[in-house]
Amino acid sequence: MEFIIFVVxxxxxxxPAGIVQVNEYERGxxxxxxxxxxxxxxxWNLVLPIIQSYKKIDIRTKAxxxxxxxxxxxxxxxVKINAVIYYKIFDASKSILAVENYFYAIGQLAQTTMxxxxxxxxxxxxxxxxxxxxxxxxxxxxxxxxxxxxKVENVxxxxxxxxxxMQRVIAKVAEAEREKQAVxxxxxxxxxxxxxxxxxxxxxxxxxxxxxxxxxSTINDVSSDQSNTIIFALPIEMLRAFEGGxxxxxxxxxxxxxxxxxxxxxxxxxxDNSENL
Numbered sequence: 001m002e003f004i005i006f007v008v009x010x011x012x013x014x015x016p017a018g019i020v021q022v023n024e025y026e027r028g029x030x031x032x033x034x035x036x037x038x039x040x041x042x043x044w045n046l047v048l049p050i051i052q053s054y055k056k057i058d059i060r061t062k063a064x065x066x067x068x069x070x071x072x073x074x075x076x077x078x079v080k081i082n083a084v085i086y087y088k089i090f091d092a093s094k095s096i097l098a099v100e101n102y103f104y105a106i107g108q109l110a111q112t113t114m115x116x117x118x119x120x121x122x123x124x125x126x127x128x129x130x131x132x133x134x135x136x137x138x139x140x141x142x143x144x145x146x147x148x149x150x151k152v153e154n155v156x157x158x159x160x161x162x163x164x165x166m167q168r169v170i171a172k173v174a175e176a177e178r179e180k181q182a183v184x185x186x187x188x189x190x191x192x193x194x195x196x197x198x199x200x201x202x203x204x205x206x207x208x209x210x211x212x213x214x215x216x217s218t219i220n221d222v223s224s225d226q227s228n229t230i231i232f233a234l235p236i237e238m239l240r241a242f243e244g245g246x247x248x249x250x251x252x253x254x255x256x257x258x259x260x261x262x263x264x265x266x267x268x269x270x271x272d273n274s275e276n277l
Contacts, residue, residue, distance in 0.1 A: 017049060018047050019045075020040070020046075020054060021044055022040050022042050022043060022044075022045055023042060026042065027056070027057050027059055027092035028040030028041075028045060028056050028057070029055045029057060029093055029096050030052060030053075030054045031055075036093060036097060039092055055096055057089055059092065060088065061086055061088045061153060062086070062087060062103075063084055063086055064085040064087070064103070064106060064107050064110065065082070065084050066083045066084065066085060066107065066114060067082060067111070068080050068159075069081055069082065069111055069114060071114070071115045071118035072118075072119055073118055073119065073122055073126055074122045074125075075122045075123055077123045077162075077163075077166060079126070079162055080159075080160070081118060081157060082157075083114055083134075083137070083156060083157050084156050084158055085106065085107075085154075085155050086152070086155075087145070087150050087151060087152045088150070088151055089102070089149055089151075090149055090150070092149065093149065094147065094149030095148055095149045095150065098147055098148050106148075106150060106152075110137075110155070113137050113140050113141050117133055117136055117137050117140070123162075126160065127160065133157065134154075134155045134156055135155075137155045138152055138154060141155065
């Protein structure tokens with residue numbers, strides 16, 4: 001009788017202390033006499049005092065910020081790189097039994113893997129294929145952490161810091177590339193403009209009076225602005241003719257074109273003949 005009373009009192013006192021609540025986002029790892037027994041599911045679970053113990057594991061996705069690391073690329077360029085890792089625990093028992101501190105272990109593994117991955121690519125590949133490199137790092141870490149019951153969901157390279165000298169070199173290369181593209185674009189534009197001008201000249205040559213109409217249109221466009229001055233180019237012979245005529249009127253016939261002189265001579269001859277008659 002006394003034994004029964006002792007058991008009842010023991011249950012009343014210690015039984016409430018042995019009820020453990022496991023939340024939906026957690027899993028419990030139960031040990032009995034120091035040995036793994038089972039995984040406790042969400043809800044109320046009974047853990048007998050003294051003979052049993054447990055440890056809760058959060059199975060939600062976690063983010064690990066990998067500190068900035070000095071790494072050397074394949075073409076011997078030193079860069080500082082940091083990343084963030086997203087992972088979750090899919091087997092709570094392995095995360096307790098297979099590794100002492102999974103949070104610290106995955107951080108150290110990420111640093112080492114990141115340095116190795118950067119050392120296998122050149123600087124141009126690192127800057128231009130960040131997503132591809134991130135996937136490679138994620139695959140390596142995920143494979144190595146499977147025995148720990150950890151699933152690596154994603155790895156993102158946050159920042160890649162280059163030395164100042166390398167930044168200046170890259171800026172010069174980018175500037176030279178832009179200048180190259182500008183020269184190519186300008187040359188292509190000149191080629192297209194020359195083709196259009198050649199086509200326009202051919203059309204004006206085929207159509208009589210087109211050149212005169214174009215000249216008049218250009219003069220009309222220029223004359224709309226009163227600040228512009230229009231200069232007409234005249235043959236130098238014509239200017240000399242006017243200059244000689246103003247100095248000595250008798251020299252004007254000699255300076256005029258031969259056709260005009262012939263006409264003048266013919267007129268004179270006809271006049272002389274009429275006088276003889």
